[in-house]
Amino acid sequence: MxxxxxxxxxxxxxxxxxxxxxxxxxxxxxxxxxxxxxxxxxxxxxxxxxxxxxxxxxxxxxxxxxxxxxxxxxxxxxxxxxxxxxxxxxxxxxxxxxxxxxxxxxxxxxxxxxxxxxxxxxxxxxxxxxxxxxxxxxxxxxxxxxxxxxxxxxxxxxxxxxxxxxxxxxGIKIDTSKLEKMNKSLTREIAVTQQNIYDMVGYEFNIASPAQLASALFDKLLLPIAGIKKGKTGYSTNQKELDKLRGQHPIIELIERFRELSKLQNTYVAALPEQTDANGYIHTTFNQDATATGRLSSTNPNLQNIPIRTELGRQIRDAFVPAPGNVFVNADYSQFELRLAAVMAGETVMVEDFNTDVDIHAKTAAEVYGVPIDEVTPVQRRRAKVVNFGVLYGMSQHGLAQAAHMSFAEAQHFIDEYYRIRPRVKAFMEQTIRQAHDNGFVQTLFGRRRPTPDVKSSNFAVRSAAERAAANMPIQGTEADLMKMAMLAVEKRLAEGPDVDASRLPSEAGKSEKNGFALPERQASSDSMLASTDNPSIPLGRQVLQIHDSIMVECPRQNAEKVSKILVETMENIYPSLGIKLKVDVKVGDSWGEV
Missing domain, CATH: 3.30.420.10 (Ribonuclease H-like superfamily/Ribonuclease H)
Known part of the structure; x- marks a missing residue:
C-alpha cells in the first residue's frame, strides 16, 4: 500500500x-x-x-x-x-x-x-x-x-x-424528561445493588477499584483463582475473568449488574441531556475515517454502543424522538454479512437458501446435527446462529463454547461440521488470508483496501488477530460500501419529494404541511435538503441515523408508508448484480426504541 x-x-x-x-x-x-x-x-x-x-x-x-x-x-x-x-x-x-x-x-x-x-x-x-x-x-x-x-x-x-x-x-431530538426519570430509577437501583454487594462481602469498598474488588473476591470470599490472570496490582477482575467465575458465587452477577447500570448512567442517561443544544437536539459525529473496514462510527456521543437487546438500552433509545407530527422509519438489512459471505465465497447452496427465504440458522443446525429442519430445537438453532456469525470473525472453539454454552469438544465438532457443509466459506477466508500475506492488503468487492502489515508479525497473537481481521474485511468492508451506496440513493429518493407547488411550502417554523417535511424552529429556513427556493419542493423526510446495518429516517406521519416503500425498494436493489437477494425489515414508530 x-x-x-x-x-x-x-x-x-x-x-x-x-x-x-x-x-x-x-x-x-x-x-x-x-x-x-x-x-x-x-x-x-x-x-x-x-x-x-x-x-x-x-x-x-x-x-x-x-x-x-x-x-x-x-x-x-x-x-x-x-x-x-x-x-x-x-x-x-x-x-x-x-x-x-x-x-x-x-x-x-x-x-x-x-x-x-x-x-x-x-x-x-x-x-x-x-x-x-x-x-x-x-x-x-x-x-x-x-x-x-x-x-x-x-x-x-x-x-x-x-x-x-x-x-x-x-441532529436528532431528545426527550430529556424521559432520561431524567430513568436517571432517578437507575440511581436507586445502583444503590440497592451496591448495598447487596457490601452485604455479601461484609464491608464497604470501592467496587470500581480493580484492586479493592479483587481483594473482596479472592481474599475475603475466597473465590477460586485457578485460570484467573494476574497483573502487577493483583488478580484481574475484568469481564473476561468474571466470566470464568460465573456460577461460583451470586456476587458475580451483582458486580456485572452494577457495572452495566453505572456505565449506562454515566455514558448516556446522565450525559445525553448535557449534550443537547438549546432546542433539545443531539448532534453526534459520523466518522468515515475511524474503522479500517470503511464502516461509519459515531462519536460525541457514540450512539452505536447503546445496547440493542436489553430493556435498559430500549429505554434509552425511547428518549430519541421525532418532532411533533413526525415519526421514525427504520430500515434494517436482515443477515447482511451472512448474505455477503455466501455470495462472495460462492457458496451456491447458501445463496439459494437466502434467495428462497430459508431459515439459514435452522438449516445450518439441521445439517450439523443431522436432523430434519422442522425438528431443530431452539437451543440447536441458537448455537447455529452463533456459529453462522462467529465464523466470519474467526471464532475459535473456545469462543464458541463460551458464547453458545457448550463444551470445547462440542464446539470443535460444530465448527468442523460447519466447514464440512460450507467448504467454500472456509476456502474463501483462507484465500483472503493468503492475499493479505502476498499483497500486503485485502480489499472489498468495490476496491476499498485495508493494509495488512501485521500478518507478517513474529508475535503469534498479533499475527493471528491480523489474519482474522483480514479474513473478515472483504465481507464487512463490502457491507460498509453497500450501506454508503444505500444512504446516497435514499438521500436522492427522499429529496425528489412529492409534487408540490411553491404556495404549499411551509411558511413558518415547525409547520408540517401535507406530504411535506418542515423543520424545528431553529432550522426551518436554513437547510437545503428540506426547503429550497431554487427547487421548490419538500423532501419526504430526512436521514437522521445510520447505525450498524440500518438507516433511520424522520418524516411526517402521513409520509411513513411512502418512505417505508422507498427504503425497501432502494436498499434491497442497491446493487442488482450482487447475485443474492437482500432483505430489508422496516418499522415505524414514535421513538428510536419503537423501531
Missing part, C-alpha cells in the same frame, strides 16, 4: 498563493469547474487556479459555492458552517484530501493537512491553499493508479460527506 504523503519539505519550499482582490476574481470563481477551499472561521479562501486565491466572507462564499464543486480538507465541518449561514444548496465535494488520505492508507496516524504536506505549520491561509493544491494533485495521481479505490472515493466516500454534514447539522 503506497502512502499518500508528500516528501518532507521545508516551509519555505512552498510558495504561498497570491491573494487576488475578490471583486477582480469573482467572475472566474463563479465560472470555475471546481474551487479549492480553505475555511478560516468567518472567512473562506477560494482558489480556482494554482498559485492564486481570494478571501471572501463566509456568507458571500456560500453564494459563490452554491451548487458547485469543491476540493478541500476535512470538508464536512465547512459544509455545516455553510448550513449555519442558510446556504440553500450545498456545493458537492469533488475531493476531500483528509478522506482520501484515509482511503489510500487507513493505518496512517495523522491526516492533518500540514502533515500530509510535510509542513510544520499552515497558519497562513495562502500557504494552506498552496499545500492543498500539492496534496490534491498527488492524491489524484495515486487514485488514478488504483481504479477500484478511485471509484470508491468518487462514488461513495466523497459524496457521502454532504449527507453526513446534513445529518449532523440537523
Amino acid at each position: 503506497r502512502d499518500d504523503t508528500l516528501e518532507m519539505v521545508k516551509n519555505d519550499s512552498f510558495v504561498p498563493a497570491v491573494e487576488i482582490p475578490s471583486d477582480k476574481i469573482m467572475p472566474l470563481l463563479v465560472m470555475a469547474p471546481e474551487l479549492l477551499v480553505i475555511w478560516n472561521g468567518d472567512s473562506v479562501w477560494l482558489s480556482h487556479e494554482k498559485g492564486k486565491t481570494a478571501c471572501l466572507p463566509l456568507a458571500e462564499a456560500s453564494v459563490v459555492l452554491r451548487g458547485g464543486l469543491i476540493v478541500g480538507h476535512d470538508t464536512k465541518d465547512f459544509l455545516k458552517a455553510l448550513l449555519a449561514k442558510n446556504c440553500r444548496q450545498l456545493p458537492a465535494v469533488k475531493h476531500d484530501t483528509a478522506q482520501c488520505s484515509f482511503l489510500l492508507n487507513p493505518l496512517r496516524k495523522s491526516r492533518a493537512l500540514a502533515d500530509l504536506a510535510g509542513i510544520e505549520s499552515l497558519d497562513d491561509p495562502k500557504l494552506a491553499i498552496a499545500a492543498l493544491w500539492e496534496v490534491y494533485e498527488r492524491q489524484k495521481k495515486a487514485l488514478a493508479e488504483l481504479p477500484g479505490l478511485q471509484r470508491v472515493a468518487q462514488t461513495m466516500d466523497f459524496p457521502l460527506v454532504n449527507v453526513l454534514a446534513q445529518m449532523e447539522f440537523q
Whole structure:
C-alpha cells in the first residue's frame, strides 16, 4: 500500500498563493469547474487556479459555492458552517484530501493537512491553499493508479460527506424528561445493588477499584483463582475473568449488574441531556475515517454502543424522538454479512437458501446435527446462529463454547461440521488470508483496501488477530460500501419529494404541511435538503441515523408508508448484480426504541 504523503519539505519550499482582490476574481470563481477551499472561521479562501486565491466572507462564499464543486480538507465541518449561514444548496465535494488520505492508507496516524504536506505549520491561509493544491494533485495521481479505490472515493466516500454534514447539522431530538426519570430509577437501583454487594462481602469498598474488588473476591470470599490472570496490582477482575467465575458465587452477577447500570448512567442517561443544544437536539459525529473496514462510527456521543437487546438500552433509545407530527422509519438489512459471505465465497447452496427465504440458522443446525429442519430445537438453532456469525470473525472453539454454552469438544465438532457443509466459506477466508500475506492488503468487492502489515508479525497473537481481521474485511468492508451506496440513493429518493407547488411550502417554523417535511424552529429556513427556493419542493423526510446495518429516517406521519416503500425498494436493489437477494425489515414508530 503506497502512502499518500508528500516528501518532507521545508516551509519555505512552498510558495504561498497570491491573494487576488475578490471583486477582480469573482467572475472566474463563479465560472470555475471546481474551487479549492480553505475555511478560516468567518472567512473562506477560494482558489480556482494554482498559485492564486481570494478571501471572501463566509456568507458571500456560500453564494459563490452554491451548487458547485469543491476540493478541500476535512470538508464536512465547512459544509455545516455553510448550513449555519442558510446556504440553500450545498456545493458537492469533488475531493476531500483528509478522506482520501484515509482511503489510500487507513493505518496512517495523522491526516492533518500540514502533515500530509510535510509542513510544520499552515497558519497562513495562502500557504494552506498552496499545500492543498500539492496534496490534491498527488492524491489524484495515486487514485488514478488504483481504479477500484478511485471509484470508491468518487462514488461513495466523497459524496457521502454532504449527507453526513446534513445529518449532523440537523441532529436528532431528545426527550430529556424521559432520561431524567430513568436517571432517578437507575440511581436507586445502583444503590440497592451496591448495598447487596457490601452485604455479601461484609464491608464497604470501592467496587470500581480493580484492586479493592479483587481483594473482596479472592481474599475475603475466597473465590477460586485457578485460570484467573494476574497483573502487577493483583488478580484481574475484568469481564473476561468474571466470566470464568460465573456460577461460583451470586456476587458475580451483582458486580456485572452494577457495572452495566453505572456505565449506562454515566455514558448516556446522565450525559445525553448535557449534550443537547438549546432546542433539545443531539448532534453526534459520523466518522468515515475511524474503522479500517470503511464502516461509519459515531462519536460525541457514540450512539452505536447503546445496547440493542436489553430493556435498559430500549429505554434509552425511547428518549430519541421525532418532532411533533413526525415519526421514525427504520430500515434494517436482515443477515447482511451472512448474505455477503455466501455470495462472495460462492457458496451456491447458501445463496439459494437466502434467495428462497430459508431459515439459514435452522438449516445450518439441521445439517450439523443431522436432523430434519422442522425438528431443530431452539437451543440447536441458537448455537447455529452463533456459529453462522462467529465464523466470519474467526471464532475459535473456545469462543464458541463460551458464547453458545457448550463444551470445547462440542464446539470443535460444530465448527468442523460447519466447514464440512460450507467448504467454500472456509476456502474463501483462507484465500483472503493468503492475499493479505502476498499483497500486503485485502480489499472489498468495490476496491476499498485495508493494509495488512501485521500478518507478517513474529508475535503469534498479533499475527493471528491480523489474519482474522483480514479474513473478515472483504465481507464487512463490502457491507460498509453497500450501506454508503444505500444512504446516497435514499438521500436522492427522499429529496425528489412529492409534487408540490411553491404556495404549499411551509411558511413558518415547525409547520408540517401535507406530504411535506418542515423543520424545528431553529432550522426551518436554513437547510437545503428540506426547503429550497431554487427547487421548490419538500423532501419526504430526512436521514437522521445510520447505525450498524440500518438507516433511520424522520418524516411526517402521513409520509411513513411512502418512505417505508422507498427504503425497501432502494436498499434491497442497491446493487442488482450482487447475485443474492437482500432483505430489508422496516418499522415505524414514535421513538428510536419503537423501531
